[in-house]
Amino acid sequence: MKKDDLKDWIARLIAPAGIKLDGANPWDIKILDGDLYARVRNQGSLGLGEAYMDNWWECDALDQFFCRLLRSRVEERINITLPMALSFLRAKLTNMQSSGRAFEVGEKHYDLGNDLFKAMLGKSMAYSCGYWEKAKDLDSAQEAKFDLICRKLYLRPEQRVLDIGCGWGSFAKYAAEKYGVEVVGITVSKEQAEFARNLCKGLPVEIRLQDYRETNELFDRVVSIGMIEHVGVKNYRKYMQTAKRCLKQGGLSLLHTIGGLKSGSTTDPWINKYIFPNGMIPSMKQLSKSAEGLFVIEDVHNFGLYYDKTLMAWHENFEAAWPRLRNKYGSRFYRMWKYYLLSCAGAFRARSLQLWQIVLSPQGAAEGYKAIR
Numbered sequence: 001m002k003k004d005d006l007k008d009w010i011a012r013l014i015a016p017a018g019i020k021l022d023g024a025n026p027w028d029i030k031i032l033d034g035d036l037y038a039r040v041r042n043q044g045s046l047g048l049g050e051a052y053m054d055n056w057w058e059c060d061a062l063d064q065f066f067c068r069l070l071r072s073r074v075e076e077r078i079n080i081t082l083p084m085a086l087s088f089l090r091a092k093l094t095n096m097q098s099s100g101r102a103f104e105v106g107e108k109h110y111d112l113g114n115d116l117f118k119a120m121l122g123k124s125m126a127y128s129c130g131y132w133e134k135a136k137d138l139d140s141a142q143e144a145k146f147d148l149i150c151r152k153l154y155l156r157p158e159q160r161v162l163d164i165g166c167g168w169g170s171f172a173k174y175a176a177e178k179y180g181v182e183v184v185g186i187t188v189s190k191e192q193a194e195f196a197r198n199l200c201k202g203l204p205v206e207i208r209l210q211d212y213r214e215t216n217e218l219f220d221r222v223v224s225i226g227m228i229e230h231v232g233v234k235n236y237r238k239y240m241q242t243a244k245r246c247l248k249q250g251g252l253s254l255l256h257t258i259g260g261l262k263s264g265s266t267t268d269p270w271i272n273k274y275i276f277p278n279g280m281i282p283s284m285k286q287l288s289k290s291a292e293g294l295f296v297i298e299d300v301h302n303f304g305l306y307y308d309k310t311l312m313a314w315h316e317n318f319e320a321a322w323p324r325l326r327n328k329y330g331s332r333f334y335r336m337w338k339y340y341l342l343s344c345a346g347a348f349r350a351r352s353l354q355l356w357q358i359v360l361s362p363q364g365a366a367e368g369y370k371a372i373r
Contacts, residue, residue, distance in 0.1 A: 006037035017072035019065060026061035027068055033057070044078060049270035049343075053335045062339060063312065066346025103188045103211075105230050108277050110167075110189035116329070117168070119321035120314045125168040125199070128226035128256060129307040129355045133373075138313040141306070146174040149223060151372045152299070152359055153252050155179040159220035162186075162246055164212045165227025169196025169205065176203040184219070186210040188230075212242055219246050222253040228287075229258050232280050233265050236290035244294045244362055252361050253295070258307070259284060259354040275340050287358065295360035298369035304354035311345035 001009070011021055020028045033056035039047040051057055059065045110117075121127055122138050130141030131148050149171070155161070157180030163172050166185025169192075175181050182204040187193050188211060196207040212227075222243045231239050243253050263283040266272070272279060284300075291297060318341065322334060329337075347353045359369065 001038075001041070003034055003037060006041055007034075010037050010040060013074065013077055014069065014072075016077075017068040017074065019068055027059065027064035029065065030058045031056075044269070046269040046273065049274070049336075049339055052339050053274075053332055055335070062342035063308075063345040063349065066343045067349040068346075070347055070350035070352045104277050105279065106187065106189035106192070109275065110187075111191040113328070114168075114191055114195055116325060119325060120318045121168075122313075122317060125170045125195070126225075127167055128310075129258075129303070130310045130313075131303065132306045132309050133303075138310070138317070141310065141313075142170070143174070146171050147178070148372065149225070149254055149256065149357070150175055150179050152357065153221045153223065153254055155181050155221065157181065160184070160218075161221045161223060162215065162217075162219040164215075164222065164224040164243070165230070166192070166196060166207065167225070168192050169199045169207060171223070171225055172196065172205045172207070173200050173203060176200065176205050181221075184208065184217075186212060186215065213238060215242060215246055217246060218248050220248055220251050222247055222251070223256075224254070225256040226258070228255060229279050229281060230276070231282075232278065233263075233282070233286055236282065236286055240290045240294050243360070247362050249363065250361075250366070252298075252359060252365075255287070255356070255358040255360065257282060257287075257356055257358070259287075259302075259304070259356045261352065261354070271340070274336055281353065284356070291360060295362060296364035297358060298361050298365060299357075299359040299371045301357040301371070301373065302354055303357075304348055304351065307348040307353070307355050308345050311341050311348065315341040315345070 007021070022028070022030055033051070036051050036056045039051050039056070043050070117127065118125065122142070124139050124142035126142040126145065129145070130138060131145040132141045133144065135141035135144050155175060159181045161175060161181050161183045163183055163185040166172055166187050169185055172183040172185045176183050184206045185196060186208045187196070188209070190209060193207050193209045200207065228236070228239060247253060258281050260281040260283050263285050265280065267276070267279045267281060288297060315338070318337060326334070344353070361369065
């Protein structure tokens with residue numbers, strides 16, 4: 001196709017979203033390189049993201065751009081591109097989240113630098129959706145999330161808790177300090193493990209650099225906050241089997257996860273290449289099927305809209321800290337990270353992505369489970 005024809009194709013593609021090429025609204029896109037049209041046509045979302053990183057286009061409000069684009073169901077008007085097809089084939093033919101690949105996301109994402117994450121996440125160091133029901137800022141929203149999880153698990157002093165994907169140890173610290181429990185936290189990130197050990201020093205908290213599949217001990221509670229997005233559809237059953245194997249009779253498990261509206265086996269090609277390698281967003285159908293015969297699903301709580309607020313708060317922190325991070329990370333990283341945070345905020349605002357907290361019990365709560373909000 002000629003460049004003018006490609007330009008017309010892009011204009012028609014985004015028109016239902018109320019987005020214009022070189023328009024005056026903050027969600028309109030400004031074209032800085034005319035080769036963008038062919039790049040998007042040939043490479044889809046991967047080409048769009050890489051072109052933004054390369055300064056081929058600009059937008060004053062990326063979050064609004066993506067929210068509008070996704071609400072217009074743009075994916076239904078795009079043909080499958082080569083990166084999408086290759087990603088699908090890899091996922092079908094290979095276990096992209098095998099134990100041999102388990103530490104890859106730790107090395108490529110979570111080990112980027114604790115200075116970056118401390119600046120972005122705030123004092124909570126919580127890298128998952130906050131609970132903004134009554135919170136007025138990011139730190140209080142994250143503390144409210146920690147407390148909500150503890151109450152949903154009905155934590156009691158001296159219980160033993162397994163935290164699968166413990167991050168920088170902030171939930172383990174909170175649960176140990178506020179609820180008097182003993183916590184074993186596991187992570188695939190060396191940087192997270194070192195930070196968490198220092199954060200939880202003096203508390204009954206053990207931090208291990210370990211894949212979840214290697215865990216084989218008994219706990220009163222099992223919690224996973226924003227980790228199963230790295231597990232993959234071929235391993236959901238293994239995750240559930242591991243969680244059940246590690247739970248004492250009468251125990252409870254809580255799964256805090258981003259959720260998708262449709263079942264799939266891949267993630268967005270740009271996100272996979274630059275942000276979360278081998279990641280995948282589960283659907284409710286995939287999770288419930290993986291739990292079948294192993295767990296009773298006691299409670300499901302969706303507060304996906306709060307992830308929009310969380311991501312926008314992270315972006316605000318990132319922008320404020322960028323002058324002191326610039327020399328280490330560089331301008332291309334800045335555009336990549338901004339694109340990541342704001343595109344995800346737009347996706348949650350459009351309700352294309354959800355946030356679920358799912359409470360599971362191995363035999364079913366003997367006297368029923370009282371849902372906590």
